[in-house]
Amino acid sequence: MEVADGGTAGIATEVWPHRTPTRLAGVAACSIPEFLHSTPMSSIVVRDLTKVYGDLSVVDPLTLDIETGSFVSLIGPSGCGKTTLMRVIAGLEPASSGEVMVDGAPPATARSHKRVAMVPQQPGLLPWRTVEANARLLLDVNRRENPEAADDPVNLLREVGLGDFLHAYPHELSGGMQQRVALVRALALHAPLLVMDEPFAALDEITRAEMRVILARLVEGRAATVLFITHSIAEAVALSDRVLVSSPRPSRVVADITVDLPRPRPDDVEDDPRFVALCAQVRHALHGGRV
Amino acid sequence: MIRRLAAPVVGILVFLGVWELVVRLNDVRPFVLRAPSRIVAYLWEHAADYAAAAWVTAQHAFFGSVIALLVALVVGSMMAASRFAEHATQPVLTLLQVTPFVAYIGSVVLWLGSGTRPALFIVALVCMPAFTFATVDGMRSADPATRELLASVDASRWEVLWRLRLPSALPSLFTAARYNVGLALIAAYLVEGGNFANEGLGAIGKRAAALNEGDALWAAVFAMALLGTFSLIALSLVQRVVLRWHVSQRPPRPNWD
Known part of the structure; x- marks a missing residue:
């Protein structure tokens, strides 16, 4: 299993060249058969997912691919169904319709094989x-x-x-x-997939900044895919390879922003003008281009 | 430690002192109320008999409570898992709690014979409801975030019960145990008086009452009080070790005001 993981992680690096090989030191360099380059391996595949509670539609038909080994943030207004999406991906709730594959299997299977590690909002x-x-x-x-x-x-x-x-x-x-x-x-x-639901939401600003650095350092050099749900634009941009911006309920991805800041990112990445520009881009998407 | 013991000891000594004074100053006749000094003297004189009887009563109360706890854990787990089981069981437990068990001790003795068995049965029966309700409440109070976390790695029901629900129920179980100590001792005392085995403090009390031996009766009451006090102290010590992680066991924070 570990060998297979290493392989797919390597592919991901090839297909998404913005990811520097530092996070995957040792695996990225391995040679990959030519034909695999055109078939990106995805850790999370979501096809036309909907989630309905009674009359309330929480997730609109949603389609999503998250490549193996990437760090993807999902940002959106409160109550936009981010947590529901995360619970569906973690196999804690069934989808109302559509298809979800996690690590090549339905979420329930991934869950029963301990392939998904969760970090909840409260430490629990x-x-x-x-x-x-x-x-x-x-x-x-x-x-x-x-x-x-x-x-x-x-x-x-x-x-x-x-x-x-x-x-x-x-x-x-x-x-x-x-x-x-x-x-x-x-x-x-x-686990090959880490799912974090606003893990730093309850912390003060100073601790939060520390935690961000600690998380970045922990994930650096691991092949795990990370799905990170957050309210903080700076946190999303500083940590991620991709930031998905969600609309208010029912959840829909309104922007898919690639963060091409090189890795490893310095602790003062926030001072980088490109960082500032990316944050602005996310903010605009969040407010529907109105700000 | 000595400082913490001082206050309760002073409280009890003052209580007994007032009692002694009331009896002596008003010259209350002994069959109405005895002076504590006289009771203590009698108890001291017959210490061996009372200690042996107290040992029997303590065992009835302790093992009866343990049976009650085990049954309550099983019944409580079922009630916490299923609303139907809860709603079906609750009225029965409430009936057990509010009906006077003294009334049916005789029937139980006829059914189970005299000696240890009816004592254990009655003690277990009267202690079971409080333990069961505590189990249900405690298990339901298990942190939802942790429950979800355990679900995310497909922990089995048994694992959730053992790793999360049972430990979550410990604080409320200790609260119930505190309440049950008195109940268990009184139930044991009454059954010992009601059966014909002639052992335990209850048997001494019953015989003394029948023969009008006030000193022996009051000495039995004092022995019960001592037994109850020691049981509660023992329970506190166990609680301090088992619940050392719980809010209730932490030393108070210094006051910065």
Whole structure:
């Protein structure tokens, strides 16, 4: 499975040349048969997806391809159905109509094989588990499906600066530290798809900026596809390869903006004029070109 | 530790002191009300008998509660999982809670014979409702974000129960246990008095009442009070260890005002 992942990730780099190979060091250089270049491998494929609750249409026919190994943000106004879309992709809710494929399988299958790692808006840590045990939670359930190459949560915790807090309880941590544990918990699963639902929404501005850097560093060098739902334009542009802008409910993608800033991105990427221009582009799309 | 113990000890000593004074100053006759000093003296004199009886009562109350807890965990899990099961079970549990169990102790003794079995049965029966309601409430209070997270990796029902729902129910179970300590001891006492096994504090109390031995009766009451106090202290210690992660067990924050 790991070999196949490496292969597809390599293809993605070839097809989307704006992605520098740094994130995929070691895999990008491998040679790929010529014919595969024309068949981009997608981690998430959505075809004419709709989601209806009673009379309320939450997602309009939506078609979407997210290439393997890319970091894609979905940004849109509150209540526009972003979270619903994420729940459908994560296999937690069935689609009303249309087709969704995650990692080459229906979402329910991907879910049962632990191919999707979620970072929810609230950290959702178990108060009776230590930091280390919380980081292991997703590996502790449904163990049969654990990947062979699961990352050691302890190393990841050290990487995000929680090495001294392995045996602390969640209530002893700040909000940002708790969310870092939630990030590690998802990454430790080594799933090919990471889905994050406004993971930093509850944090203050300063912590948020820190978390963005930590997330970028964690994802750098991994072959995982990331679907990142956010309200923050700067966050979306700074982290992503692509920013999808969603309309108000029912959810529709009104703009698909490629972020071609080189990687790895410096911490002061926000000062880059291209960054500023991209943010403006996203903002215009968000407000329907009215601002 | 000593400082924390000081206040309750002072409270009890003042209570007993006032009682002693009232009896002595008003010259209350012993069959109306005895002075605590006299009861304590009697209890001290027959300490071995009372300790043996208290040990029996403690076992009835403890093992009866454990049975109640186990049944409640099973019934409560079912109720938390299904609204139908909840609505079907709730009235029965409420009936158990509000009917005077003293009234049917005799029937249970006739049915199960004398000795330990009716005591365990009644104690388990009266402690079960509170434990069950606590299980249902606690399991329902499990964090929805974590539930969703576990669902996202296809955790089995059993895993969700074991890893999330049961630990979530612990705080409310301890609250129920606090309430059940008194109930279990009283139920054990009454069954021991109502069956013919002649063991436990209840049997001593019953015989003393029948023979008009006030000192023996009051000593049984004091022994029950001591037993209850020790049980609650033991429960608190267990709670402090098991719930060390819970808000209720954290030291108060310093006040910055």
